[in-house]
Amino acid sequence: MRADPRPLLCIATPAMADANNGNWQTARRWQRLLSGHYRVALARHWAELEGPERPAALIALHARRSAPAIADWAREAGGAPLVVVLTGTDLYRDIAHDADARRSIGLAHRLVVLQERAPLALPEALRARCRVVFQSCPARAPLPRPRTFLRAVMVGHLRDEKWPQTLFEAARAIAPHEGIRIDHVGGALDAALGEAARATAAACPHYRWLGPLPHAQVLRRLQRAHLLVHTSRMEGGAHAILEAVRCGTPVLASRIDGNLGMLGEAYGGYFAPGDAAGLAALLRDCREGMNAADGRLAGLAAQCRARAPLFDPERERQALLDLLGELRPGH
Incomplete structure (x- = not known):
């Protein structure tokens, strides 16, 4: 059997399926969107993955909650790509007060935010590393709505x-x-x-x-x-x-x-x-x-x-692929 040629990518998420919160939904959706190009594994920490293969890149959701996975990757992964995704409270609260969150964004090769005003909350020196990736979902038709209230x-x-x-x-x-x-x-x-x-x-x-x-x-x-x-x-x-x-x-x-x-x-x-x-x-x-x-x-x-x-899924997929493409060796 031929080995799967797709690179292994890990998404480190502080929340798994049992939480079913925004971080988990983002991680699961990105796994689906990227599955045509990468083997995407979800874990709280990349070191939890089974097998000897180290991921080619790490995407870590939440600068504070994923700080241990981020710090370990920066120390042990030999400069392999590291993307830190600022999902909300880390961007608008933690990076101002929490040393682990600040360390996380400083270690990242790329920072991802989820809406177009978010880069303004980052230190100016880090904004060049930042990319906006709007989240997405399929379009749905409205259902009948009341006309009297x-x-x-x-x-x-x-x-x-x-x-x-x-x-x-x-x-x-x-x-x-x-x-x-x-x-x-x-x-x-x-x-x-x-x-x-x-x-x-x-x-x-x-x-x-x-x-x-x-x-x-x-x-x-x-x-x-x-x-x-x-x-x-x-x-x-x-x-x-x-x-x-x-x-x-x-x-x-x-x-x-x-x-x-x-x-x-x-x-x-x-x-x-x-x-x-x-x-x-x-x-x-x-x-x-x-x-x-x-x-x-x-x-x-x-x-x-x-x-x-x-908020179209194909737009989100392409933004993620472009982001990861920037981090390929020789780009």
């Missing part, structure tokens, strides 16, 4: 970085008779936020906390929603945003770099981080003209359609 959905586990308190306060500012219904998908990683979600649901019949749901159900809810609401205070490049855009569902998002880099500077659906009143006003504006061709909702949908090609 506005359905908004928020997707994200209840934790501080997602700032769900903004949604809770907006729900309380909206009266049940206003024709706005809010579904909130995500597990309570913070028990206090789970209690706040339950209290909001008890006080506001138009708000439902659905807890964690299988990914297929989340996608169907996005396809049936008029809007995705995204309230994060810190974000590397939210998968929920690109999935909504690829479903034809516009977004209301906090004005932070992670969202600006996904949706564009000129996008018309931003509110200030933590501004529940501003979010409620945008929801009301979208509800008022939800069936009008020239309403805010239609305008946001048109802007999202223009961004949708950025």
